[in-house]
Amino acid sequence: MTKYLILAFCGLSLQSHAQTKSVSFQPQKKGKQLDVIVDGKFFTSFIYPDSLEKPILYPLQTATGLTLTRGFPLNTRDQERTDHPHHVGLWLNYESVNGLDFWNNSYNIPESKKSKYGWIRAVQLTGYKSGSKKGELSYTANWERQDRQVLLKEETTFTFSGNENNRTIDRVTRLTAQKDTVKFKDVKDGMIALRVTKELEMPSNQTAEFTDSQGNRTKVSASGNGANGDYLTSAGKKGNDAWGTRGNWCLLAGVKDQQQVSIAIIDHPKNPGYPTYWHARDYGLFAANPLGQQVFSNGKENLNLSLAPGESVTFRYRIFISSNEKPTADLLNEQAAQFSKTKN
Numbered sequence: 001m002t003k004y005l006i007l008a009f010c011g012l013s014l015q016s017h018a019q020t021k022s023v024s025f026q027p028q029k030k031g032k033q034l035d036v037i038v039d040g041k042f043f044t045s046f047i048y049p050d051s052l053e054k055p056i057l058y059p060l061q062t063a064t065g066l067t068l069t070r071g072f073p074l075n076t077r078d079q080e081r082t083d084h085p086h087h088v089g090l091w092l093n094y095e096s097v098n099g100l101d102f103w104n105n106s107y108n109i110p111e112s113k114k115s116k117y118g119w120i121r122a123v124q125l126t127g128y129k130s131g132s133k134k135g136e137l138s139y140t141a142n143w144e145r146q147d148r149q150v151l152l153k154e155e156t157t158f159t160f161s162g163n164e165n166n167r168t169i170d171r172v173t174r175l176t177a178q179k180d181t182v183k184f185k186d187v188k189d190g191m192i193a194l195r196v197t198k199e200l201e202m203p204s205n206q207t208a209e210f211t212d213s214q215g216n217r218t219k220v221s222a223s224g225n226g227a228n229g230d231y232l233t234s235a236g237k238k239g240n241d242a243w244g245t246r247g248n249w250c251l252l253a254g255v256k257d258q259q260q261v262s263i264a265i266i267d268h269p270k271n272p273g274y275p276t277y278w279h280a281r282d283y284g285l286f287a288a289n290p291l292g293q294q295v296f297s298n299g300k301e302n303l304n305l306s307l308a309p310g311e312s313v314t315f316r317y318r319i320f321i322s323s324n325e326k327p328t329a330d331l332l333n334e335q336a337a338q339f340s341k342t343k344n
Contacts, residue, residue: 058089
C-alpha cells in the first residue's frame, strides 16, 4: 500500500512499473499471418495476404483479453457498424501519393476505378525475434500503382512489449522513393490509424456522410450499443475538440465489459510535422496525420512532403494499450518522453 501511495503522489501509476513479460511469435500455416504472444496470451496478428490492400495488425487485445479493434470487414460482429471497409485493424498509409489514394482502397472499389488507388503489395516478412522483455518483427513492402510500378519501398519494424496491465507497439517505418519523385499532397486522411470497437466510439445521435478523394460517399449511422469512448490530447483537448488539433499524444478511453480500457497513440519528435494533428473521429476512426495540415489548420499551414528518387522519410509511433486503469496524463507524458529517446 505504501508503494502505491508514493507512485500516486508522483502522478504515475503501477501500470508503468509492472514487470515486463516475454514476447513470442507463432506463424499460422494458413494465409500470411504471424501471431504475437505476450506472456503466453494472444495480443495481435500481423496479417499480410495478397487480398488486402495493405498489411495490418488485427485484432488488438488488452492484457486481459478484450478486443479493442472493430471486427468488420474481416470478422463482422453483431451490432457493429459496417461503414468504411478500408478501416481495418491498425495500419499506416496515405490518401494522396503522386495522386493515388492508398487510404481509401478496399474490396469495395469497383475495378473500373481501381487505377485511381494505390496498393501496398509484395509484403515480405524479413524477420522476427522473440525475447524475455520484447519481441521484434520486420517486413518490407512496395507502395505501388495498379500497374505495379513501385513508387515507394517500405521498411517497417514493430517492437512489441507488455506487462500484466499494458501492451505496447513501437512502429518505425521508412519510406524510400524509387524511380520517380514522390509527392505526398497535403490532405486529410492519413497516416497511422486504427478503427476501434463500438464501446470506444463516442456517443452520437447523428448520421454523418463522408466523401473520399474520388467522390465516393459513405454514410455513418448514429452510434449506440454501449458507445462511451472519449478522447484526450496532450494539449488538454477532449472529445470532438481533439479533432484537427496538435499534440504529442492522444488517448481514447472507455469501458468495455465493465472494464476500463484505452488506446493511446504517441508521436515522436523526429517525425515530420511534429507534434502531429489528430484525425480523431467520434465514430471510431483514430488516426495521427502529420502531413495533412491545410485542412486541420483551416488553411493557415501546409506541408506538401516531397521525396526525390533515393530519398527517404521515417515515421515513428508508439501505441500504448491499457486495461483495468485509465492512464493519467503524467503516465502518457512519461511514455512520450521514453519513446522520444529511441534512436531509430
